Amino acid sequence: MKQPVILFALLVLCRCAVAQETIKQAPAGFDAIQASIPHGKIDSVMYPSKTVGNDRRMLIYTPPGYSKKKKYPVLYLLHGIGGDEKEWLNGGSPQVILDNLYKDKKVEPMIVVMPNGRAMKDDRAGGNVFEPARVEAFATFEKDLLNDLIPFVEKNYPVLTDREHRAIAGLSMGGGQSLNFGLGNLDKxxxxxxxxxxxxxxxxxxxxxxxxxxxxxxxxxxxxxxDKDDLIRFSERTHDYLVQHQVPHIYHIEPGVHDFKVWKNGLYLFSQLIFKPVDLSAW
Incomplete structure (x- = not known):
């Protein structure tokens, strides 16, 4: 009897190992425009920034069926060091990804704000993006976000204003900003x-x-x-610390490098989890 029991145990272990290694990927066509479905809208909006000292530009995506009579949660979606408020739009097609998810009823209706995370008067993406003053402007954006941008959005759009209905995420430099600002402001x-x-x-x-x-x-x-990203060590060290201190989180490593293939998949998966109950055991 021992041999069948041992074989069964090995089979179970193998199945568990395979399950743990399953890579969650968006299906083919997730970022392809579907002309026949309802579409959200993207607007370019200026807001006054006391932090920077001038008006600044952001893009705002409102979902299909958007109504000013309804209150929405908000996702603040941040770009990388070489981009601006249009980087997600130009490289990641977030409006297409979200439109398709709405069609399948996989996401909660939300407003998505795509700001310029380089908080300085000359906030263009050109020039030497690694210049110290331009890098420092990404840290300064925390003040602009909290004191200028969020209050403007909450004054001018029908949004829910409690922390449970506010999300922040981003790619690369914007990913670092999101972790820094989000975890540094858990009240927000x-x-x-x-x-x-x-x-x-x-x-x-x-x-x-x-x-x-x-x-x-x-x-x-x-x-x-x-998994082939040269910057993966920054994600790894955060994950290791979270595991050590038993802080629940999702750590998702997928085949890829530092590019929009990975970031679009991140948005596809993350957007389906926010503003609703999350089952971490599925990950």
């Missing part, structure tokens, strides 16, 4: 996502000095990266 954000987060990501013990508070307040902490 309950949903936080970093896609291929860059070296601007603070050390884990600085990001999460109080693991118990993070555990109690976060609805979802998402960290994803391509």
């Amino acid at each position: 954000f309950a949903w936080v996502g970093g896609f291929s987060s860059a070296p601007n990501t603070k050390a884990p013990e600085v990001l999460i000095p109080d693991p118990a508070a993070a555990k109690a307040q976060l609805k979802l902490l998402w960290i994803s990266c391509g």
Whole structure:
């Protein structure tokens, strides 16, 4: 009797190992325009920034069927070091991804704000993007976001204003910003996502000095990266710290490098999880 029992146990272990290694990928066509379905709308909007000292530009996506009579949660979606408020639009087609998800009833209706995360008067994406002043402007954006951008959105759009209905996520430099600002302001954000987060990501013990508070307040902490990404170590060290301190989160590593293939998949998956109950055991 021992041999069948041993074989059964090995079979179960093998199946578990395969399940744990399953890569979640968006299906083919997830980012292809479907002309016959309802579409959301993207507007370019200016808002006054006391932090920077001038008006700044952002893009705002409102979902299909948008109504000013309804209140919506908000996702703040941030770009990388070489981009601006149009980077997601030009490289990631977030409006197409979300339109298709709405068609399949896989996401909660939400407003998506895509700002320029380089908080300085000359916030264009050109020039030497690694110049110290331009890099520092990404850190300055935290003040602009909290003190200028969010208040403007909440004054001018029908949005829910509690932390449970506010999410922040981004790619690369914007992923680092999202972890830094989201985890650094748990009173403001309950949903936080970093896609291929860059070296601007603070050390884990600085990001999460109080693991118990993070555990109690976060609805979802998402960290994803391509397995061939040279920056994966920044995601790994955060994940390792979270595991060590038993902070629930999703750590999603998929085949890929530092590019929009990975970031679009991150948005596809993350957007389906926010503003609703999350079953971490499925991951």
